[in-house]
Amino acid sequence: MAQFLQVLLSGLATGSIYALAAIGFTLLWQAAQTVNFAQGEFVMLPAFFVLIAMGLGLPLPVALLVALAVSVFVLGYLFKRLIVEPMKASKTGGGLPLVIATMSLAIFLKEGVKEFYGAEAQPYPELVSGGSWDVFGAIVSVTDIAHLAISLGVVVLLTLFLNRTRTGRAMQATAQNPDVAKILGVDTKRMVLYTFLINAALATLASFLITPFYLAKFSNGEYLGLIAFIAAIVGGFNQIRGALAGGLLIGVLDNMTATYVTAEYRAAVPLVLLIVIILWRPEGLLGTSEGRSV
């Protein structure tokens, strides 16, 4: 029982961070039909901005803010402006070539960090630290709880923003029916830009939360990107709560499998889940088949 609880809670804490990356992934897909294969690297990179900022002598909170600003600019604005926008504008660029471009971007970011910062894993400061509690025999750290709370809080805020504000609803309109959004006078370009900025901010937050465990390393994005991708599809590609559920589910399932079923095949579980979902319910667990379909 204690073990079950332990594994469950740890899985939820990790899963909540996967969810952040998965939500960004989903948003980009909805608003710009961009399957971002560099999503994992988008989570890897901001941690290095923090390390660079701290290397310049800035205290941690300032370094975090600087990293957030730089990430939102580079991974949000520049990504859209320099890569996605020109490709979307051309006749054939939106589909496969964009996929290839984001895959190359993943290599570019990864190798760039390795060459200019270093190949070794770097220690990374914890955002939230503190003791731990004993919950019915399971050890739960304050950090775990904080992760879960921060991730859920962000999801709630984001949902509120999208549903309760005019800008949020204009973003939904842009994602669900861009042509109509345009003729209603919605500044669709700006809404798409907002989506890119939000995605970058979510990835940055995920980076801040997960790097203390992962440790800052150039190759961190490989696994994270894949998980974000799977979580988004499993949960439902066109739903924020779908991506949240997908992330949590994979976090928990991964740990449960390793504990009770097989450690050798733990990595297979999300993949099998992905295949089953695609064949059985392609719109995802919580996804809707209306609106944009994949």
Place this chain on the structure above:
Amino acid sequence: MKRLNLIAAAALTIMATATAMPTGLRAADTVSLPCVCELSGAGAVSGTNYRDGAKMAAEEINAAGGILGKKIVMTDYDTQSDAQTSRALVQKAIDAEAYAIIGTVYSGSTIVNMLVAQQNGVPQFTGSEAPNVTRQGNPYIFATSSSSAKGVPGLTPYFKDTLKAKKIGVAWVNNEFGKGGHDVFVNEMKGAGITVVADVPSEQGQADFAADVSKIKESGAEAVFVYLNEEEAARFLKEAKKQGLKAPLVGEVTLTSQKVIDLAGDAANGAYAHVGITVGANVPAVQEFGKKFKQKYSRDTDHNGLKGYIAVYAVKYVTEMNGSLDQEALAKKLHGLTLDVAKYPGMLLTTSWDKTGEMSRESFMTQVVDGKQKVIGTVPAN
């Protein structure tokens, strides 16, 4: 469009032919010791340290007159941590008249490319520690540190007599490096009458060790053997601390390395490891090496730097013993040879090779105390 296709095809055939430019011939007054290493990709840290250690040795030797009066030329070949690339590069290095190959560090790569060196009769000094590298009956392969087949048995008396463990857990990384160590370890425990109660493989690059630690904790293991790469070891230590795992954690080589200590912070305190050679060893020559390395490259090295360093010195000493640049003689001479550090200071420690190319020398038991690796005992060469 069809025409275009054809032109493109023709053009690239020419390009392919042009790539195939003959590589320059070796000038007769130098010794080529190419370094085929993991300079990029997942193994970049180990590979780069190995290369830089080797480079440092080569520069020292050249400054002192070279090998048999000939200067060492060391060319880098980056395997990108990919086995098939490494094979092609060893071939390339041999095409360019390599005297001996320095590298590779990844066991998965060495297993592949050592065949090429063997076919061409070129001695190879690998940084790999998987036992199956030296078990292939390849007369040209030489280890630069004890493989886990030698290192892990060194731990057995420690578990049996010092820790007096009856039940033991093992956490290992499920790749050729981890599997090698794991297999040797499980075998050793069986021989020593110790039960392995938790056998937990993990993925390379795995981030969440909650399940792994929890399984070991539940199993009631009295000690844990941790055979993981550095980052994973650090993550494991952090999770073990969080879950309050009380059993002593004992590793081979990596667990008490400076990198793991940096990454894991206080979670590393108390961890034990058996290390073949370490900059922290209480041996003046080794400490001197650590200082020189830091001065030259402004960073610390792990044991891979030491391995690359002694590889090049071994080539020098044995070649000069033979008196000629004869590859076959070099390989023959090394088998069963012991280089005494008193006579051959570049070896840093007295080192011997057996008939399979496996090496052996004095090794150390270490523990992390207050964020520093401390040598707590010496394990004699076996």
Place this chain on the structure above:
Amino acid sequence: MAIIPKWAFILVGIVLLVLAPIGQGNYVALILCSWLMYTIAAMGLNLTLGYAGQISLAQGSFMAIGAYITALLTLSGVHWLVAMPLAVLGCFIVGLLVGFPALRVKGHFLAFVTLAFNTLVVLVLRNEDWLTGGSYGKSNMPRPDFWLFNTGTKSTFLSIPLSSNQKMYYLCLAVFIVFALLMYGLIRSPWGRAFKGLRENPIRAESLGLDTRRLTLLAFAIGSAAGGLAGALVSPVVQYIEPNSFALQHSLRILLMVVVGGSGFFFGPMLGAAVVILLPEFLRFTEGYYLIIYSGLVIVLMVYSPSGLMGVGSRIVAAVRPKRVARTDMKEGAQL
């Protein structure tokens, strides 16, 4: 340009390919081998992607299946000439099994399913040691002996010394030429035209009575079989296989070859494979930076010419002959 017939280009190409490794070292022969092997795998993927319009991210795993089947058979004494067709057939069948359910659902789902499939294959290869040797892999596969032409040993031919690697190159070249001819025949056949119709206008293809799902499945399975053929060559050329050499990133690499070369162009994969395999050789002097430069170049290429290098070529042709300017943007505009 029109004066020179196209078979002359092909003939010159083949002569150059035959001459390529002569007088070169073993390393060059190996690189050229891997260029041809990857070209075969990429041409297979090109059928799935460029002609049938489906993204597959599992070409690496089909190479793995082909390579392991060949390795296990040849290590147990079966001749390569027997093992190779079995490897190809095996991949064809697995391709059908994977493609059949995945193609029931539309869109990019084949891409997602194949992505997962690739990693699953790697996991199985690593964990089932009893069959595959686990993470140690399989090594020392024999190179085939064709009686008069034993690829496993050195010999001389017309007083030209041929190393074992060079002979393997000629084996790869022979397989490649036969394969390319078969592919060409396939694309020229009614089937091939149907594939093209499928990509350009699936709805129209359907209305013409083509069973689009069956055709796509067939294209995918044939593409997978080509991956198996490439794998059947990897086994004797590299003489060592292990699961990680066929991980997802290698599938991505093959995909990159197809797209960089220009998907849907017959010789595109050849060019793409050359860029992916040979370009690093040219960029080696940049040391650690070459992957950065390389990935940067691919991004620029994709942004500038989404249809790959072949697309750059046709742009240049279009610039020389302005009357061929395509009616661009029409498709996009019509969606409004």
Place this chain on the structure above:
Amino acid sequence: MLEVKEVYGGYGKVVILNGVSFKIPQASITTVIGPNGAGKSTVFKAIFGLLDIHAGQILLEGKDVTRLTPREMIGRGVTYVPQGRNLVPQLSVYHNLELGGITVKDQAMVRDRIEVVMDQFPALRQHRDRKAIELSGGQQKQLEVARALLLDPKLILIDEPSIGLSPNLVQEVFRTLMRLRDQGVTILMVEQNAKAALAMSDYGLVLELGQTRMHDRAEKLLADPRVGRLFLGGHIEEIQ
């Protein structure tokens, strides 16, 4: 009220409009008819700023509005209801209506207008908080028209309002449009169901190959045998 003068335009280099010209008076309904590919919908896009205009001029109440953006056209009192699905499926009826006023800063005004519009379409008030996707086809079209009316426009461009609706609902939509005309709104409409549309229109406009072929009172066009043969498909059946 609206004047289109010799407009040439298309997408990029592809030319679809080849010098379209016409003028429509205030508070009238004009139906545009023509064969497929004649450029009917394209004219709407040209007016609403969704097309590259190569030459020509568009005047609204005497002022040049050529090449204004959709946002600016909305500001000038023009709304556009394109063909097909024009709703945001996952948003509620209320929020779909509200999007019609996205360009307006004054939120209180938009809220008031939503109430006014919902008075005109009681079904929408009834389903106020349901998702647009959950409405019936007729209700969806009502919602689109209602949204187009939100900002009290002077000119409505409406493309194929009858598609996918039952004959009863078509009549309902047409009645709505007539009511709007009586309130002083100018309506320009493309309609496949040309006969019924012309019957309720004031003017008719025949386009072919991106040019104006005929432009006259609707009843004259209805009576014209050429128009009947060419575009009012029903005639052929009658002949047979």
